[in-house]
Amino acid sequence: MENASKALIMAASVLIAIVIISAFVLMMSNLTSYQQRNYDVTLTAQVAEFNNEFATYARDGIRGSDMISLMNKIVDYNARYTDTEGYTKMHVTIDMNGINEKLLYDDDLGNRLITEQNYNEDTIVNIVGQPNLTTVNGSNDSSAISNNSAIRQLETKYEQKYCNQLAAEIFNIDSIANNSSYTSNKKVEEFDKERILPKTATDYYTTNSVNKIYEDALLYYEYIQFKRTYFDCSASPEYDRATGRIIKMEFKCTGVGE
Numbered sequence: 001m002e003n004a005s006k007a008l009i010m011a012a013s014v015l016i017a018i019v020i021i022s023a024f025v026l027m028m029s030n031l032t033s034y035q036q037r038n039y040d041v042t043l044t045a046q047v048a049e050f051n052n053e054f055a056t057y058a059r060d061g062i063r064g065s066d067m068i069s070l071m072n073k074i075v076d077y078n079a080r081y082t083d084t085e086g087y088t089k090m091h092v093t094i095d096m097n098g099i100n101e102k103l104l105y106d107d108d109l110g111n112r113l114i115t116e117q118n119y120n121e122d123t124i125v126n127i128v129g130q131p132n133l134t135t136v137n138g139s140n141d142s143s144a145i146s147n148n149s150a151i152r153q154l155e156t157k158y159e160q161k162y163c164n165q166l167a168a169e170i171f172n173i174d175s176i177a178n179n180s181s182y183t184s185n186k187k188v189e190e191f192d193k194e195r196i197l198p199k200t201a202t203d204y205y206t207t208n209s210v211n212k213i214y215e216d217a218l219l220y221y222e223y224i225q226f227k228r229t230y231f232d233c234s235a236s237p238e239y240d241r242a243t244g245r246i247i248k249m250e251f252k253c254t255g256v257g258e
Contacts, residue, residue, distance in 0.1 A: 047244045054090075054246045058237050064229035067094070067251065071124045078121060079131050088240045091248040094119040095234070099253045103225035105170050105218055112219045113150065114226055125149075127226075151223050154216055162197055166217040167224045169196045177214035184209060230254045 057070045074090045081087050100114040101107065116123060129149025154163050166173065176182065176190045187210040191197075197213075231251045238248035 051239075051244070051246050054249065055237060058233045058249065060232040062231045062233070062251070063227065063257070064231070065227040067229075067231055068128060068227065070249075071128045074121055075125055075128055076131055087243065087245065088247045090121060090246070091238075092119075092121050092124065093248075093250045094124070094231070095250075095252040097253045099229060099255060102256050103222045103229070105174070105221045109218060111222065112215075113222045127151075150219060154220055158197070158216070163216075163220045164224070165196060166213065167221040169194070170214075170217045170221050172196065173210070173214050173217050177210045187211070225256060228257050230257055 053073070054070070057066065062070075071092070074092050077090050096114060096117050096119070098117065100111055100117065103114055104111065113127060115126070119127070127149065129152055158166065172194050173191070173196065176187050176194070179187070179190075182190065191210045191213070231253050233249065234252040235250040237246045239245065240247045
């Protein structure tokens with residue numbers, strides 16, 4: 001009888017152990033499923049947020065200023081994520097449609113900024129510059145990205161508000177810089193009279209000469225004109241089959257606005 005009782009106790013113990021183990025396995029399975037669902041929900045939200053950020057440009061009548069924003073996003077994304085995170089590189093094609101020649105102050109001087117008829121994700125850096133990624137606390141910090149484009153160099157050199165003024169005053173600058181009867185000192189004197197740049201900015205032209213400022217003004221004028229152009233999204237965005245992310249966009253320039 002005693003042996004039978006021990007056997008029953010042992011069997012009960014085994015049964016309880018089996019129940020506990022089964023409950024634990026079930027709990028871990030449910031926990032894993034819950035974590036997977038949370039991961040899938042988070043991933044879906046991230047993909048939707050990413051696509052929305054770029055899909056907003058997939059329309060007609062986009063201003064050049066918006067295209068510059070898009071190009072910066074693409075250059076930034078390709079530089080920061082595709083190598084380290086394993087994402088597919090973002091591709092873009094931009095057909096200037098011959099309109100880049102209409103961005104000039106003087107047709108005979110040629111393009112200084114928008115020199116190509118067609119751009120892609122690699123060549124748009126010639127317009128917006130290549131980001132310089134700085135590692136901060138072991139990760140890439142977007143606030144530490146500096147843009148080394150010719151436009152950013154001018155905006156650093158003159159300050160953006162004075163760059164706008166140079167572009168707006170390009171006719172007056174042209175008339176001074178290309179007046180064959182003016183000496184270099186006379187050009188500076190006439191330039192100063194026009195008050196195109198403030199007195200505190202005299203080093204801009206005493207160091208670089210009015211002729212150099214004219215060259216800078218031509219470049220920034222072209223940039224301002226580009227910001228006034230219009231683009232159509234010429235094809236629906238393409239998506240990565242594995243990640244669901246947008247990986248390609250196509251645009252065509254349609255004209256210069258006001």
